Amino acid sequence: xxAAQLETAAQNGAALDGESFIRPHLRELAAYTPIEPFEVLxxxxxxxxxxxxKLDANENPYGPPPEVLKALGSLKFxxxxxxxxxxxxxxxxxxxxxxxxxxxxxxxxxxxxIDLLMRCCLDPGDAILDCPPTFTxxxxxAAVNNARVISVPRxxxxxxxxxxxxxxxxxxxxxxxxxxxxxxxxxxxxxxEDLQALLQLPALIVLDEAYIEFADHPSRAxxxxxxxxxxxxxxxxxxAGLAGIRVGWGCFPPELITYMWRAKQPYNVSVVSxxxxxxxxxxxxYLKEKRDLLVxxxxxxTAQLREIPFLEPYPSASNFVLCKVVGxxxxxxxxxxxxxxxxxxxxxxxxxSGFIRISAGRPDQTDLLMKALQAL
Ligand SMILES: *Cc1c(COP(=O)(O)O)cnc(C)c1O
Numbered sequence: 021x022x023a024a025q026l027e028t029a030a031q032n033g034a035a036l037d038g039e040s041f042i043r044p045h046l047r048e049l050a051a052y053t054p055i056e057p058f059e060v061l062x063x064x065x066x067x068x069x070x071x072x073x074k075l076d077a078n079e080n081p082y083g084p085p086p087e088v089l090k091a092l093g094s095l096k097f098x099x100x101x102x103x104x105x106x107x108x109x110x111x112x113x114x115x116x117x118x119x120x121x122x123x124x125x126x127x128x129x130x131x132x133x134i135d136l137l138m139r140c141c142l143d144p145g146d147a148i149l150d151c152p153p154t155f156t157x158x159x160x161x162a163a164v165n166n167a168r169v170i171s172v173p174r175x176x177x178x179x180x181x182x183x184x185x186x187x188x189x190x191x192x193x194x195x196x197x198x199x200x201x202x203x204x205x206x207x208x209x210x211x212x213e214d215l216q217a218l219l220q221l222p223a224l225i226v227l228d229e230a231y232i233e234f235a236d237h238p239s240r241a242x243x244x245x246x247x248x249x250x251x252x253x254x255x256x257x258x259x260a261g262l263a264g265i266r267v268g269w270g271c272f273p274p275e276l277i278t279y280m281w282r283a284k285q286p287y288n289v290s291v292v293s294x295x296x297x298x299x300x301x302x303x304x305x306y307l308k309e310k311r312d313l314l315v316x317x318x319x320x321x322t323a324q325l326r327e328i329p330f331l332e333p334y335p336s337a338s339n340f341v342l343c344k345v346v347g348x349x350x351x352x353x354x355x356x357x358x359x360x361x362x363x364x365x366x367x368x369x370x371x372x373s374g375f376i377r378i379s380a381g382r383p384d385q386t387d388l389l390m391k392a393l394q395a396l
Pocket of ligand 1 (some may be wrong): 056069127129131132155200203204228254255256257258263266268307
Protein backbone atom coordinates (compact mmCIF):
# COMPACT_ATOMS: atom_id res chain seq x y z
CA UNK A 21 0.00 0.00 0.00
CA UNK A 22 2.67 2.46 1.06
CA ALA A 23 4.90 1.32 -1.80
CA ALA A 24 2.07 2.00 -4.25
CA GLN A 25 1.51 5.47 -2.83
CA LEU A 26 5.19 6.29 -3.10
CA GLU A 27 5.25 5.06 -6.69
CA THR A 28 2.21 7.15 -7.70
CA ALA A 29 3.73 10.20 -6.07
CA ALA A 30 7.00 9.64 -7.91
CA GLN A 31 5.22 9.18 -11.27
CA ASN A 32 3.27 12.39 -10.77
CA GLY A 33 6.50 14.20 -10.16
CA ALA A 34 5.41 15.03 -6.61
CA ALA A 35 8.22 15.73 -4.22
CA LEU A 36 8.73 12.84 -1.82
CA ASP A 37 9.07 14.31 1.61
CA GLY A 38 10.80 12.55 4.43
CA GLU A 39 7.56 11.81 6.19
CA SER A 40 6.31 9.65 3.34
CA PHE A 41 9.04 7.13 4.17
CA ILE A 42 8.02 6.84 7.81
CA ARG A 43 5.93 3.84 8.81
CA PRO A 44 2.32 4.96 9.33
CA HIS A 45 2.05 3.89 12.99
CA LEU A 46 5.12 5.96 13.83
CA ARG A 47 3.56 9.11 12.33
CA GLU A 48 1.05 8.87 15.20
CA LEU A 49 3.77 8.81 17.83
CA ALA A 50 3.64 11.72 20.27
CA ALA A 51 6.63 14.04 19.94
CA TYR A 52 9.42 13.25 22.36
CA THR A 53 9.72 15.67 25.27
CA PRO A 54 13.38 15.70 26.19
CA ILE A 55 14.49 16.16 29.77
CA GLU A 56 16.84 19.08 30.27
CA PRO A 57 20.45 17.92 30.42
CA PHE A 58 22.12 18.82 33.70
CA GLU A 59 24.47 21.38 32.09
CA VAL A 60 21.60 23.07 30.21
CA LEU A 61 19.59 23.28 33.41
CA UNK A 62 22.59 24.77 35.18
CA UNK A 63 23.01 27.46 32.50
CA UNK A 64 19.27 28.24 32.57
CA UNK A 65 19.16 28.64 36.35
CA UNK A 66 22.51 30.42 36.48
CA UNK A 67 23.61 27.93 39.13
CA UNK A 68 26.55 25.57 39.34
CA UNK A 69 25.58 21.93 38.76
CA UNK A 70 26.82 21.09 42.27
CA UNK A 71 24.35 23.60 43.77
CA UNK A 72 21.32 22.19 41.99
CA UNK A 73 19.27 19.85 44.18
CA LYS A 74 18.30 17.27 41.58
CA LEU A 75 15.55 15.11 43.05
CA ASP A 76 13.52 14.57 39.87
CA ALA A 77 14.88 11.40 38.25
CA ASN A 78 15.62 8.93 41.08
CA GLU A 79 19.34 9.14 40.35
CA ASN A 80 21.86 8.25 43.04
CA PRO A 81 23.35 11.52 44.33
CA TYR A 82 26.44 9.73 45.65
CA GLY A 83 27.39 8.40 42.23
CA PRO A 84 29.26 5.14 41.70
CA PRO A 85 32.16 3.89 43.83
CA PRO A 86 35.31 6.01 43.18
CA GLU A 87 37.00 2.83 41.88
CA VAL A 88 34.70 3.03 38.84
CA LEU A 89 36.17 6.36 37.74
CA LYS A 90 39.67 5.01 38.31
CA ALA A 91 38.93 1.94 36.20
CA LEU A 92 37.45 4.08 33.42
CA GLY A 93 40.51 6.31 33.47
CA SER A 94 42.75 3.38 32.70
CA LEU A 95 40.74 1.38 30.15
CA LYS A 96 43.05 -0.99 28.35
CA PHE A 97 41.13 -1.69 25.16
CA UNK A 98 38.80 1.18 24.27
CA UNK A 99 39.83 0.71 20.63
CA UNK A 100 38.63 -2.91 20.53
CA UNK A 101 34.96 -3.87 20.17
CA UNK A 102 33.39 -5.11 23.39
CA UNK A 103 32.50 -8.73 24.14
CA UNK A 104 29.08 -9.19 22.47
CA UNK A 105 28.21 -11.66 25.25
CA UNK A 106 29.38 -9.40 28.12
CA UNK A 107 30.80 -12.57 29.70
CA UNK A 108 32.71 -10.95 32.53
CA UNK A 109 29.73 -8.92 33.70
CA UNK A 110 27.28 -11.79 33.32
CA UNK A 111 29.55 -14.15 35.24
CA UNK A 112 29.83 -11.61 38.06
CA UNK A 113 26.06 -11.06 38.14
CA UNK A 114 25.45 -14.83 38.09
CA UNK A 115 27.78 -15.31 41.07
CA UNK A 116 26.35 -12.40 43.07
CA UNK A 117 22.71 -13.33 42.51
CA UNK A 118 22.96 -17.14 42.39
CA UNK A 119 21.34 -17.24 38.95
CA UNK A 120 22.89 -19.23 36.14
CA UNK A 121 24.78 -17.08 33.65
CA UNK A 122 22.86 -18.45 30.66
CA UNK A 123 19.66 -16.84 31.97
CA UNK A 124 21.27 -13.38 32.02
CA UNK A 125 21.32 -10.80 29.22
CA UNK A 126 22.81 -7.32 29.59
CA UNK A 127 21.63 -4.19 27.81
CA UNK A 128 22.16 -0.49 27.29
CA UNK A 129 20.00 0.19 30.32
CA UNK A 130 16.94 -1.85 31.24
CA UNK A 131 15.23 0.41 28.70
CA UNK A 132 16.96 -1.39 25.85
CA UNK A 133 15.81 -4.76 27.20
CA ILE A 134 12.18 -3.60 27.34
CA ASP A 135 12.34 -2.66 23.66
CA LEU A 136 14.24 -5.82 22.71
CA LEU A 137 11.64 -7.98 24.47
CA MET A 138 8.85 -6.28 22.56
CA ARG A 139 10.66 -6.60 19.25
CA CYS A 140 11.07 -10.33 19.93
CA CYS A 141 7.58 -11.06 21.27
CA LEU A 142 5.06 -8.77 19.59
CA ASP A 143 3.50 -8.76 16.16
CA PRO A 144 1.92 -5.52 14.91
CA GLY A 145 -1.49 -5.19 16.56
CA ASP A 146 -0.62 -7.42 19.54
CA ALA A 147 -1.29 -5.92 22.94
CA ILE A 148 0.70 -5.36 26.10
CA LEU A 149 -0.94 -4.69 29.44
CA ASP A 150 0.37 -2.20 31.97
CA CYS A 151 -0.94 -0.76 35.22
CA PRO A 152 -0.72 3.03 35.36
CA PRO A 153 0.40 5.13 36.98
CA THR A 154 3.69 3.39 36.22
CA PHE A 155 6.90 3.68 34.24
CA THR A 156 5.95 5.19 30.89
CA UNK A 157 8.55 3.35 28.78
CA UNK A 158 6.28 0.29 28.46
CA UNK A 159 3.60 2.29 26.64
CA UNK A 160 6.23 4.24 24.69
CA UNK A 161 8.03 1.12 23.42
CA ALA A 162 4.68 -0.50 22.65
CA ALA A 163 3.80 2.48 20.43
CA VAL A 164 7.15 2.27 18.63
CA ASN A 165 6.59 -1.46 18.10
CA ASN A 166 3.05 -0.95 16.74
CA ALA A 167 1.47 -2.73 19.70
CA ARG A 168 -1.72 -1.79 21.53
CA VAL A 169 -1.66 -0.90 25.21
CA ILE A 170 -4.31 -2.20 27.59
CA SER A 171 -4.23 -0.08 30.74
CA VAL A 172 -5.59 -1.42 34.00
CA PRO A 173 -5.29 1.50 36.45
CA ARG A 174 -3.97 0.80 39.94
CA UNK A 175 -6.25 1.28 42.94
CA UNK A 176 -6.22 4.47 45.03
CA UNK A 177 -3.44 3.05 47.22
CA UNK A 178 -1.49 2.14 44.03
CA UNK A 179 -1.84 -1.61 44.57
CA UNK A 180 -2.62 -3.68 41.47
CA UNK A 181 -6.34 -4.04 40.82
CA UNK A 182 -6.09 -7.83 40.52
CA UNK A 183 -9.73 -8.67 39.64
CA UNK A 184 -9.73 -6.02 36.88
CA UNK A 185 -6.30 -7.12 35.70
CA UNK A 186 -7.20 -10.81 35.48
CA UNK A 187 -10.44 -10.00 33.69
CA UNK A 188 -8.75 -7.70 31.16
CA UNK A 189 -6.09 -10.34 30.56
CA UNK A 190 -8.65 -13.09 29.95
CA UNK A 191 -10.80 -10.95 27.67
CA UNK A 192 -8.17 -9.07 25.69
CA UNK A 193 -5.32 -11.59 25.71
CA UNK A 194 -2.25 -9.34 25.95
CA UNK A 195 1.01 -11.05 24.93
CA UNK A 196 2.97 -9.31 27.66
CA UNK A 197 2.07 -7.89 31.09
CA UNK A 198 4.38 -5.32 32.68
CA UNK A 199 4.45 -4.95 36.47
CA UNK A 200 6.90 -2.84 38.42
CA UNK A 201 8.03 -3.63 41.95
CA UNK A 202 8.70 -1.24 43.61
CA UNK A 203 6.46 0.72 41.28
CA UNK A 204 7.57 4.04 39.84
CA UNK A 205 6.15 6.63 40.78
CA UNK A 206 4.75 5.50 44.17
CA UNK A 207 7.20 2.90 45.46
CA UNK A 208 4.71 0.14 46.31
CA UNK A 209 5.63 -3.54 46.03
CA UNK A 210 3.81 -6.26 44.12
CA UNK A 211 2.92 -8.98 46.67
CA UNK A 212 3.98 -12.59 46.01
CA GLU A 213 0.38 -13.77 45.70
CA ASP A 214 -0.39 -11.19 42.98
CA LEU A 215 2.68 -12.25 41.03
CA GLN A 216 1.75 -15.93 41.46
CA ALA A 217 -1.74 -15.22 40.08
CA LEU A 218 -0.31 -13.31 37.10
CA LEU A 219 2.05 -16.19 36.30
CA GLN A 220 -0.96 -18.46 35.75
CA LEU A 221 -1.98 -16.32 32.76
CA PRO A 222 -1.00 -17.23 29.20
CA ALA A 223 1.15 -14.08 28.87
CA LEU A 224 4.79 -13.14 29.36
CA ILE A 225 5.05 -11.45 32.76
CA VAL A 226 7.78 -8.79 32.83
CA LEU A 227 8.62 -7.83 36.40
CA ASP A 228 10.62 -4.60 36.46
CA GLU A 229 12.77 -4.45 39.59
CA ALA A 230 14.72 -1.28 38.81
CA TYR A 231 14.49 -0.22 42.48
CA ILE A 232 14.47 -3.56 44.31
CA GLU A 233 17.77 -2.84 46.10
CA PHE A 234 15.98 -0.17 48.15
CA ALA A 235 13.17 -2.48 49.28
CA ASP A 236 13.37 -4.82 52.24
CA HIS A 237 12.14 -7.51 49.94
CA PRO A 238 14.17 -10.06 47.98
CA SER A 239 14.36 -9.91 44.19
CA ARG A 240 12.30 -12.46 42.28
CA ALA A 241 15.18 -13.03 39.84
CA UNK A 242 15.42 -16.54 41.32
CA UNK A 243 11.85 -17.30 40.17
CA UNK A 244 12.90 -17.08 36.51
CA UNK A 245 13.16 -20.52 34.99
CA UNK A 246 10.83 -22.02 37.59
CA UNK A 247 8.21 -20.12 35.60
CA UNK A 248 8.65 -20.24 31.84
CA UNK A 249 6.72 -16.98 31.39
CA UNK A 250 8.59 -14.73 33.84
CA UNK A 251 11.22 -12.12 33.02
CA UNK A 252 12.87 -9.99 35.73
CA UNK A 253 14.57 -6.72 34.79
CA UNK A 254 17.26 -4.96 36.86
CA UNK A 255 19.48 -1.94 36.35
CA UNK A 256 22.73 -0.28 37.41
CA UNK A 257 21.14 3.17 36.98
CA UNK A 258 19.61 3.59 40.41
CA UNK A 259 21.33 1.99 43.39
CA ALA A 260 24.68 1.49 41.60
CA GLY A 261 24.73 5.16 40.51
CA LEU A 262 25.50 4.49 36.83
CA ALA A 263 22.47 6.12 35.13
CA GLY A 264 24.71 8.06 32.74
CA ILE A 265 26.73 5.01 31.70
CA ARG A 266 23.67 2.94 30.65
CA VAL A 267 23.77 -0.66 31.89
CA GLY A 268 20.79 -2.84 32.70
CA TRP A 269 20.31 -6.58 32.90
CA GLY A 270 17.62 -9.15 33.11
CA CYS A 271 16.86 -12.80 33.86
CA PHE A 272 15.04 -14.58 31.06
CA PRO A 273 13.67 -18.10 30.59
CA PRO A 274 16.03 -20.18 28.40
CA GLU A 275 13.52 -20.69 25.58
CA LEU A 276 13.18 -16.92 25.23
CA ILE A 277 16.75 -15.76 25.75
CA THR A 278 17.98 -17.81 22.78
CA TYR A 279 16.06 -15.52 20.44
CA MET A 280 16.93 -12.35 22.27
CA TRP A 281 20.61 -13.19 21.72
CA ARG A 282 19.94 -13.51 17.99
CA ALA A 283 17.98 -10.25 17.78
CA LYS A 284 20.13 -7.96 19.92
CA GLN A 285 22.71 -5.54 18.52
CA PRO A 286 26.04 -7.35 18.93
CA TYR A 287 27.81 -4.43 20.63
CA ASN A 288 24.94 -3.08 22.72
CA VAL A 289 27.03 -2.99 25.90
CA SER A 290 30.14 -0.83 25.52
CA VAL A 291 33.54 -1.49 27.05
CA VAL A 292 32.91 1.51 29.30
CA SER A 293 29.60 0.04 30.49
CA UNK A 294 30.99 -3.40 31.20
CA UNK A 295 34.05 -2.12 33.05
CA UNK A 296 31.96 0.34 35.08
CA UNK A 297 29.38 -2.28 36.04
CA UNK A 298 31.95 -4.97 36.95
CA UNK A 299 33.93 -2.50 39.03
CA UNK A 300 30.78 -1.29 40.82
CA UNK A 301 29.93 -4.91 41.68
CA UNK A 302 33.36 -5.36 43.22
CA UNK A 303 32.55 -2.55 45.70
CA UNK A 304 29.63 -4.12 47.55
CA UNK A 305 30.45 -2.35 50.79
CA TYR A 306 30.23 1.07 49.15
CA LEU A 307 26.98 0.16 47.38
CA LYS A 308 25.41 -1.10 50.58
CA GLU A 309 26.51 1.95 52.56
CA LYS A 310 24.99 4.37 50.01
CA ARG A 311 21.86 2.27 49.66
CA ASP A 312 21.37 2.36 53.43
CA LEU A 313 21.92 6.14 53.50
CA LEU A 314 19.28 6.64 50.80
CA VAL A 315 16.75 4.40 52.55
CA UNK A 316 17.37 6.23 55.81
CA UNK A 317 16.98 9.55 54.00
CA UNK A 318 13.74 8.43 52.38
CA UNK A 319 12.39 7.69 55.85
CA UNK A 320 13.61 10.97 57.33
CA UNK A 321 12.25 12.92 54.35
CA THR A 322 8.86 11.16 54.49
CA ALA A 323 8.46 12.06 58.17
CA GLN A 324 9.26 15.71 57.43
CA LEU A 325 7.03 15.84 54.35
CA ARG A 326 4.13 14.71 56.55
CA GLU A 327 4.56 17.95 58.50
CA ILE A 328 4.00 20.09 55.39
CA PRO A 329 0.29 20.99 55.44
CA PHE A 330 -0.23 20.73 51.66
CA LEU A 331 1.60 17.42 51.12
CA GLU A 332 0.48 13.84 51.73
CA PRO A 333 3.39 11.46 51.18
CA TYR A 334 2.74 7.82 50.29
CA PRO A 335 4.70 4.96 51.88
CA SER A 336 7.53 3.89 49.56
CA ALA A 337 9.87 0.89 49.37
CA SER A 338 12.14 2.74 46.95
CA ASN A 339 14.43 5.79 46.74
CA PHE A 340 11.63 8.27 46.05
CA VAL A 341 8.40 9.45 47.64
CA LEU A 342 5.18 10.32 45.84
CA CYS A 343 3.18 13.13 47.45
CA LYS A 344 -0.39 14.19 46.86
CA VAL A 345 -0.59 17.98 46.77
CA VAL A 346 -3.72 19.21 48.55
CA GLY A 347 -5.24 22.68 48.33
CA UNK A 348 -2.54 23.86 45.92
CA UNK A 349 -1.51 23.43 42.34
CA UNK A 350 1.11 20.65 42.15
CA UNK A 351 2.72 22.14 39.05
CA UNK A 352 2.93 25.45 40.89
CA UNK A 353 4.80 23.79 43.76
CA UNK A 354 7.17 22.11 41.31
CA UNK A 355 7.82 25.39 39.46
CA UNK A 356 8.38 27.38 42.66
CA UNK A 357 10.98 24.83 43.82
CA UNK A 358 12.62 24.72 40.38
CA UNK A 359 13.20 28.49 40.47
CA UNK A 360 15.36 27.87 43.53
CA UNK A 361 17.26 25.08 41.83
CA UNK A 362 15.36 22.30 43.59
CA UNK A 363 14.09 19.86 40.99
CA UNK A 364 11.21 17.50 41.75
CA UNK A 365 9.08 15.53 39.32
CA UNK A 366 5.62 16.62 38.22
CA UNK A 367 3.49 14.79 35.65
CA UNK A 368 1.28 16.30 32.96
CA UNK A 369 -0.93 13.17 32.88
CA UNK A 370 -4.37 13.91 34.35
CA UNK A 371 -4.30 11.00 36.84
CA UNK A 372 -1.05 12.30 38.34
CA SER A 373 -1.39 16.05 37.80
CA GLY A 374 -2.09 16.58 41.53
CA PHE A 375 1.10 14.82 42.64
CA ILE A 376 4.82 15.42 42.85
CA ARG A 377 7.52 12.76 43.18
CA ILE A 378 10.66 13.54 45.16
CA SER A 379 13.79 11.38 45.01
CA ALA A 380 15.73 10.68 48.20
CA GLY A 381 18.94 12.68 48.15
CA ARG A 382 21.74 13.52 50.56
CA PRO A 383 20.73 14.93 53.97
CA ASP A 384 21.87 18.45 52.99
CA GLN A 385 19.62 18.24 49.91
CA THR A 386 16.61 17.18 52.01
CA ASP A 387 17.31 20.11 54.34
CA LEU A 388 17.28 22.60 51.43
CA LEU A 389 14.10 21.02 50.06
CA MET A 390 12.32 21.23 53.42
CA LYS A 391 13.37 24.84 53.97
CA ALA A 392 12.02 25.77 50.54
CA LEU A 393 8.76 23.88 51.10
CA GLN A 394 8.22 25.50 54.51
CA ALA A 395 8.70 28.94 52.94
CA LEU A 396 6.18 28.35 50.11
C1 LIG B 1 14.79 4.03 35.90
C2 LIG B 1 13.91 2.88 35.55
C3 LIG B 1 14.33 1.85 34.69
C4 LIG B 1 15.62 1.77 34.05
O1 LIG B 1 16.33 2.33 33.47
P1 LIG B 1 17.70 2.20 32.71
O2 LIG B 1 18.40 3.41 33.10
O3 LIG B 1 17.31 2.13 31.27
O4 LIG B 1 18.35 0.93 33.18
C5 LIG B 1 13.51 0.78 34.46
N1 LIG B 1 12.31 0.71 35.04
C6 LIG B 1 11.87 1.66 35.86
C7 LIG B 1 10.55 1.49 36.51
C8 LIG B 1 12.65 2.79 36.12
O5 LIG B 1 12.16 3.77 36.89
